[in-house]
Amino acid sequence: MPSKEQCPEIRAEIRKFCSKYGDEYWRKLDKEHTYPEQFVQELTEAGWLAALIPDQYGGSGLSMKEASVILEEINRSGGNSAACHAQMYIMGSLLRHGSEEQKRRYLPKIAKGEVRLQAFGVTEPDAGSDTTHIRTFAKKDGDFYVVNGGKIFTSRVQHSDMLLLLARTTPYEQCEKKTMGMSIFLVDLRTAGDSLEVRPIDTMVNHETNQLFFRDLKVPKENLIGEEGRGFYYILDGMNAERILVASESIGDARWFIARSVRYGKERVIFGRAIAQNQGIQFPIAQAYAQTEAADLMRFRAAEMFDAGEPCGPEANMAKLLCAQASWAAGNAALDTHGGYGFAAEYDVERKFRECRLFSIAPVSNNMVLNYVAEHVLGMPRSY
Ligand SMILES: Cc1cc2nc3c(=O)[nH]c(=O)nc-3n(C[C@H](O)[C@H](O)[C@H](O)COP(=O)(O)OP(=O)(O)OC[C@H]3O[C@@H](n4cnc5c(N)ncnc54)[C@H](O)[C@@H]3O)c2cc1C
Helix, strand or coil, X not given: CCCCCCCHHHHHHHHHHHCCCCHHHHXXXXXXXXXXXXXXXXXXXXXXXXXXXXXXXXCCCCCHHHHHHHHHHHHHCCCCHHHCHHHHHCHHHHHHHCCHHHHHHHHHHHHHCCCCEEEEECCCCCCCCCHHHCCCEEEEECCEEEEEEEEEEEECHHHCCEEEEEEECCCHHHCCCCCCCEEEEEEEHHHCHHHXXXXXXXXXXXXXXXXXEEEEEEEEHHHEECCCCEHHHHHHHHHHHHHHHHHHHHHHHHHHHHHHHHHHHHHCEECCEEHHHCHHHHHHHHHHHHHHHHHHHHHHHHHHHHHCCCCCHHHHHHHHHHHHHHHHHHHHHHHHHHHHHHHCHHXXXXXXXXXXXXXXXXXXXXXXXXXXXXXXXXXXXCCC
16 A cells, blocks of 8 residues: 555565464454464564564564564554564663673574563553652562562563563662662563462453562572663663554554455445445545554654664654554544444454554553653653
8 A cells, every 4th residue: 555665575474474364363362362372483483573683693683674564564464463572672671781691691592482581571550650660679689689569561471481570679769860770680480480470461452461479589680681770771772662663563553454444445335335435434544544654654764763773762752652643543444434343353343443552552651752752852841
């Protein structure tokens, strides 16, 4: 549909790959609330989830632009890459801030799929969007840090070997700057035993997410990434990649909705004519298409700046916002176009409608993106 598509070779490969995992595959998983294990395993073995790991550590060494196209195409095929997208970007903290020894130990295994690092524990029940108020604490004790506290909405823990954890290492009250005193750790979920309780959360989408409780969990001190106390900045560093990739998934969703709407609108004959002949049907689809194309430009601009090593916070944030809004507009158009059938699971519109909505809230809510743009881009006073 878009006149000139970027990275056509990668698109063609991913389309071929995804053609083996059709609507029925994703629909069944959604109904049964189960994890797309086979899809993720095969995607990993094919090397696609190691896109952003440099060649020297066994990855594919692709650009952010190319990586973003991989996730876009998965969602555009009707799939849901949120099941595994984090395997692509969580390792970024390790890559940027880990020691050479840590990188050599973990990255080649992550690239091969021998180790899954796709769980990321930041959000806490009492802190929410206000990350500096997290309470999970890692106390240094000899060769270990002892972790106590809890996280919420920690996704993919049951399908991950390791977790990237953000914890306070200095109490909030003792920090001169509230963004200091937090650290990031690699937690080996395979050896956590009873020190970690995982309580699954039933959600509106098929997204394996959990509440976690840490009780005297011992993490070896060599699993600290970077400098103690600077973890918040390391997490911030990784957010641009996360925002750009999630934005691309929204673009994939939007394009799926638009394609399905156009097809159904032309096929469905009511009052003796195709419903797509009515402007009431055409306009919302055309509007969503225009929104999607515009949002996509911001996504590629952010990705290209990221690849050039330029600061791209505003662009990555705006891409995430605009792409999430475009997919939501396209989802609504698709639901209206399909009428009652949009609610029937076998048309997949209702599933994608639920799935695309997540990106207005997670990994960061659109409100927080607007706060960022208002304060840091436009220089208006902080509102909170
Ligand atoms: C399915 C799912 C998977 C997730 N996976 C992960 C994960 O793997 N790891 C992880 O760490 N987290 C994860 N999250 C958590 C997600 O990042 C948070 O839900 C999100 O950041 C918002 O935090 P909150 O839910 O506590 O909302 P709150 O912070 O309580 O906010 C609630 C609402 O108030 C608004 N609000 C709050 N403060 C302001 C303000 N100052 N100005 C304007 N509006 C404001 C917010 O925008 C939001 O709309 C996941 C969430 C979901 C639903």
